[in-house]
Amino acid sequence: MTVTPQNTSAAAAYSLTCNPDGGDHPSADAACAEIEAANGDFAALPGEPGLLCTYIYDPVTVSATGRWMGHEVNYQETFPSTCELIRETGSVFVPEIR
Numbered sequence: 479m480t481v482t483p484q485n486t487s488a489a490a491a492y493s494l495t496c497n498p499d500g501g502d503h504p505s506a507d508a509a510c511a512e513i514e515a516a517n518g519d520f521a522a523l524p525g526e527p528g529l530l531c532t533y534i535y536d537p538v539t540v541s542a543t544g545r546w547m548g549h550e551v552n553y554q555e556t557f558p559s560t561c562e563l564i565r566e567t568g569s570v571f572v573p574e575i576r
Contacts, residue, residue: 492504492573494506494509494510494544496509496510496513496514496546497510503573504573505569505573508568508569508573509569509570509573512524512567512568512569512570513546513570518546518547518549518551520542520551520553520555520567520570521553521555523566523567523568523570524568525564525565525566525567525568526564526565526568527565529561529564529565531559531561531562531565532559532561534559535558535559536558536559536560537556537557537558537559538556538557538559538560538563539554539555539556539557540553540554540555540556540557540563540567540571541553541554541555542554542570542571560572
């Protein structure tokens with residue numbers, strides 16, 4: 479699986495494999511645990527629900543493509559800010575928070 483956050487301030491791409499956890503994703507163990515908790519559904523990642531975010535609009539688009547447990551993954555979503563991204567998806571796309 480490849481996870482790619484895209485915005486002008488923090489564009490990066492990570493390779494992530496789970497079972498065993500690896501790739502060049504800086505927090506592969508945490509990311510795999512979060513994806514597993516969502517049963518591979520990126521729209522259902524547990525996130526950080528208690529995180530408070532400002533209303534500063536600085537959109538960020540993320541995408542993930544690959545395979546999870548034999549099923550094709552093709553996820554893309556735009557969030558109003560990096561903070562909102564973290565609140566909704568946890569550390570999968572912003573591994574530096576762990």
